[in-house]
Amino acid sequence: MFVRIVKMSFHEEKIPDFLENFEIIKEKIRNAEGNRFLELYQDKNDKCIFFTYSYWETEADLENYRNSALFDSVWSFTKKLFNAKPEAWSVDKIVSLN
16 A cells, blocks of 8 residues: 655635535545545645645556546646646655554
């Protein structure tokens, strides 16, 4: 399993559009094959910056999602709201304490 972190920065006036759409599609993303966890964070100092954290069983699962009609519709909508190029990382979790 690995973690996918995506940083997105939005035009301030587009944040409500993003959040409304995320509310609609979050369960679909979470239920994508191989997805085990999904969270959305907002930066405390810059309300235009958001992060998604998702856990994926395999890289193939993430690639299947990224090549799906669901991702295409999500990304087509979301990318129009950005005020900066998004950044993404795939990382392995080393330690987790609860």
